[in-house]
Amino acid sequence: MSAPQFTVTRNPAPASPQRRADVLADPGFGRYFTDHMVTVRWTEGTGWHDPKVEPYGPLTFDPSSMVLHYGQEIFEGLKAYRHPDGSIASFRPEANAARFAGSARRMAMAELPEDLFLESLSALLSVDSEWVPAAGGEDSLYLRPFMVATEVGLGVRPSAEYLYAVIASPAGPYFAGGVKPMDVWLETEYTRAALGGTGTAKCGGNYAASLLPQAVGAKHGCAQVAYLDAEERTWIDEMGSNNLFFVFRDADGRAELATPDLRGSVLPGITRDSLIAVAKDLGIDVVERRISGQEWLGGAANGVLTEVFGCGTAAVITPIGTVKHSGGEVTVGDGEPGPITLQLREALTAIQRGAAADPHGWMRTLVPAPASV
Incomplete structure (x- = not known):
């Protein structure tokens, strides 16, 4: 998939602005999740297909799905930050994409192309941008890409089907009262x-x-x-x-x-x-x-x-x-x-x-700054 195009289905019952504000005021870590998620499927013989942004919700698995028996599962963790100009950027997501592919190789799973990994982050953030905390502090939106084997059947071998997904969770500063040992x-x-x-x-x-x-x-x-x-x-x-x-x-x-x-x-x-x-x-x-x-x-x-x-x-x-x-x-x-x-x-x-120079070019803009009025 050289130019992924995500279909977007909006959540019919998103969090209210007040509810979102309450969560962002005290998000903790991994306690709350945004209104949407990304899913992309891989099937042997077809490759990656059906890239979607859809309402956040439960995933359904057959009891004999191979991930439940043979443990083919990988994940990543990275953060999205709102910068002073209003853009949303992430720290070295290309490195996460490369490591994700390396993890997939070791676990005999389908390798997700880097461009699809990066586009999946942008697609989710574009829809759930209001969940990214304000600039100025260490608050962020934590992104969790993951992939699991979904082929139905028993037998110790690599799966012929995979699900890639991305979910997002607001994260407050790890040390709210100052850095502690x-x-x-x-x-x-x-x-x-x-x-x-x-x-x-x-x-x-x-x-x-x-x-x-x-x-x-x-x-x-x-x-x-x-x-x-x-x-x-x-x-x-x-x-x-x-x-x-x-x-x-x-x-x-x-x-x-x-x-x-x-x-x-x-x-x-x-x-x-x-x-x-x-x-x-x-x-x-x-x-x-x-x-x-x-x-x-x-x-x-x-x-x-x-x-x-x-x-x-x-x-x-x-x-x-x-x-x-x-x-x-x-x-x-x-x-x-x-x-x-x-x-x-x-x-x-x-x-x-975004409060200091970025001499190594580590920050990647995933959602551009809004146009000035």
Whole structure:
């Protein structure tokens, strides 16, 4: 499909302006959804067809739909921001499109063309533009593209039919009262992914596998879990929904920003990649290398490691104050967000909001600014 044309069916009972205003005043995250959604079908022998914007509502699946039995499912997450000129832009959606296609390849699913991915976002936002929060803050409209296998029948093989869809949910600032550190559980029994597995794909199974260790971490008062590699149980991979960064300082106080390298079991985060570029722009030394769990614990204990943070679409950057593990716990630095953490977060979110220059051309306009009156 070289030039996708979406048919639009308007929701006959959309949210009232007052209801929409009430939601946007306190959206939280993932609690409310806009009036419409996108659907596109893929059938073997036909390819992608029937691109639609239609009223948001339940999807119907046959009990033998293959996704329910063999788990062919992938998704993405990105945000749409209203910029000061009234346009609606997204941060590096081309990278999300490329990762979505990569996830599809790993899961033996149909690959969605990049232009169709991008057009699906524009099509939904054009209809639900009033759900995008006002410019000026970190509020956004979170976009969730996903794809599932829909062929009816049993048998372990790739599906011959898929459904691609996009839904949208208003999202408030992750840290409404200021950036706060979180406690993290360093998991030594369960692992997230192994080399040759699905760690580099954004598929639901990876997240389902993280729920049990997440519950273990929660019992210890931790909001997130950090995982070691599956082969040696030594090297830091990532958290359940975040990549990780570490700030080490030498005897002269010079900082090095380090992040675990992409060794085949770590999701290639778009925020991670962007922060590496922003840090270099700011003159910060950046290195991608293996970092052991012991280096994390020992560095925090002796003061060489001064900051740790996670990064992802939802919060952009989340400082880590304390890491807990089966043998105890250790505080990173003084337990508060560090200067490099805050500097990087401010620099990246300013680009996303349209409040700073975009030297890398990361922001893509999905809905143009309204014509001036």
